[in-house]
Amino acid sequence: MEWNTLLSTRRMRGSASGARVKSTDLRSEFEKDYHRIIGSASFRRLQDKTQVFPLDKSDFIRTRLTHSLEVSSFAKSLGQNIGENIITHKRDPGFTPQMKEDICHILQCAGLIHDIGNPPFGHFGEDAIREWFTRHLSTLTFFDRSVEEMLTPQMREDFYHFEGNAQALRLVTKLHYLVDENGMNLTYALLNTIVKYPVPSTGIDKNTGNIKDKKMGYYYADQQIYEEIAADTGTTGIRHPLTYILEAADDLAYKTADIEDAFVKGFISYYDLERELEQLQETYPDSNFNALEKLHTYYERGKQKQSGSPESYAVKNWIVRVQGYLISCATFGFTSNYESIMNGTFKKDIFFGTFGEQLMELLGDMAYRYVFSSTAIYKMEVTEAVILDFLMNKLVHAVLYYDTDAKLNSIDSRVISFISDNYKNAYKYQAEGKSEAEKLYLRLLLVTDYICGMTDSYAKRLYQEMNGLV
Template sequence: MEWNTLLSAQRMRGGKSKKNFKSTDLRSEFEKDYHRIIGSASFRRLQDKTQVFPLDKSDFIRTRLTHSLEVASLGKSLGQNIGENILNYRKDSGFTIQMKEDICHILECAGLIHDIGNPPFGHFGETAIREWFERNLPQLVFKGRRVEDILTPQMKGDFYHFEGNAQALRLVTKLHYLVDEYGMNLTYALLNTIVKYPVPSDKINRKSGNIKDKKMGYYDADREVFEEISGATGAGNCRHPLTYILEAADDLAYKTADIEDAFVKGFVSYYTLERELSALMEKRPDAPFDALGKLKELYERGAKKQPQNPESYAVKNWIVRVQGFLISCATYGFTSHYDEIMAGTFCHDLFYGTYGEELMELLGDIAFRYVFSSKTIYKMEVSEAVILDFLMDRLVHAVLYYDTEEKLNSIDSRVISFISDNYKNAYKLQAEGKTEEEKLYLRLLLVTDYVCGMTDSYAKRLYQEMNGII
């Protein structure tokens, strides 16, 4: 792979040149992407989508919006570090200062939209939708035939392996239907960067040992879009190099933020964190970053500066120190595996083989044991499942015969009216010239498109209104 093609500024809808016209817009194409994203309704809706704690009343706890801003910031920082390293150590003779700047802008934009396709209620929302299809798709019947028998293996796999990652690509390329069918019409370099898993649902292989095969990255309905983008950048079926950096920024952001949010919510105490780090340091006394020692040092400093709450001072400042160390680890991970990444053969994340890998694993494990496995979160998730199951039941029943010669009953026609015209217009455009089987598949996608576009509050409110709960 070569940077001059990887950083493709091409868009699906190219600009129209005007003779004798000199533009006063001095932004690069990737800077223009940033403004398209910031001004979009889809991005604004992230402010009311769960990161960990749904519908939380605290103004401190992170939402998908604040998480995405943090990922954008960390991604840009990593881009600066890595770009400077490539230049200073002359790892690539074709790499320029302008390319370094472009990388930073692309990663900043990718951070903003990497979660833009996620449904309400965080990652559990994805699980609830997948499980709904596992239970119900085998039971669905369309014109006397089982829907499972009508759909192709990849079409079925798209629902059984439903992913917010694939939905993000679909949203920004097809569903942001304001001007035309090209969505936000973002650059190909940016679009390729957000495809974490460049495989379709029927090619998932969790045993391959390659991180890119773990999940699906695009729907059957969006295969041509993916092929056009990855063909233009030259990445093909490999991960785009910037995807590794985006993933590292995402992992770094949420694993450190989850600890901070868990501390603020009372799930994890200072002493719990101290105890967990003690176990890690016993295993790795030679570690280049003394995580436990730094936490204790900050506690002592906090006892002098904020004697009423040294624990809070210590934990929050410790998170900042940890992020700085992990940025260094990810930078090393990319630069030390540069040739493999550029050849498309690197199979791991950027923390692989570094001390940061063990620290990241510990942070994730702490969050899982003390937060995600708690009764408080389980109760929230049970409520969320009830909401999503109800909405999926009603919406799928309504769309089965939508846009066919069959007349909808009064309830189904009303349910269809709830779906945004934006999504219905996108469906009709994509359904033109398609077979009856393909249209059925697109109608099921219409449901996931609509549900994924919901905020937490809207999903809860729609559920209550449809059930007559005032």
């Protein structure tokens, strides 16, 4: 892969044909992407979507919006570090200072939109939607025909493996109606960067050992867009190099933030963290970063400063110190594997093989053991499942015969009216000239499009209103 191709400024809709007026806009194409994203309603909705704790009343706990801003910041920092390393050590004679600036802007934008397609209630929302299709798709009928049998294997697998990453590509290219059917009309370099898994739902294979094959990166409905983007950037079937950096920024952000949020919510104490780091230090005594020692240093500093809570002072400052260290690890991981990343053969994430790998694993494991498997979170998730199951039941039943010759009953017609005209217009545009099976597939996607566009509060409120609870 070559950076000249990878940093494609092409968009689905180019500038006005034949325009010869000299532009006074001095922004690069990637800086323009940033302003399109920041000004979008889809981005604003992230302020009311769960990161870990749904509908939390604390102004400290992170939402999808604050998480995305953190990922954006980390991704840009990594881009600066890695770009400078490539130039300083002459790893690529074709890499220029302008390219360094461009990758920083692309990564900054990618951080903002990497979760933009996620449904309400965090990653559990994705699980709930996948599980709904696993339970119900085989039972659905359309004019006495099995819906499951009408759909092609890839169409079926799209629902069984429903994925927020694939939804992000769909949202920014088709559903966010700005000027026309091209969504936000972002640059191909940026769109390619957010495709973490460059395979269709039928190409998922967790046994290859290659991180790119773990999940699907695009729906059948959006395959043509993906193929056009990949062909233009020269990444067909492989990851864009910047995707590794975006993924590292995402992992770094949520694994450190989950610990901090869990500490503030009382799921993890200073002494829990101390004990876990003691075990890490015993297991990996040769690490060049003594995380336990750093925690103790900040605790003593908190006492010297007469902090109201030296434990809180220590944990929060420790998190910041760890983030800086992990940025260095990710920088090393990318630059030391530069050749294999650029030829599309690198199979791991860029923390793999670095001193930060074990620390990252510990942070993720702690979040699972102390938070995600707790009774409090399980109770929240049971409530969320009830809401999403109800909405899926009502919406799928309503869309089955929408846009057909069949007459909808009074309830289904009203449920259809709830769906945004933007989503319905996108469906009609995409369904034009398609077979009956493809239209049915797109109507099922219309449901997931609508639900993924919901905030946590909207999903809860719609459920309550439809059940007469308000």
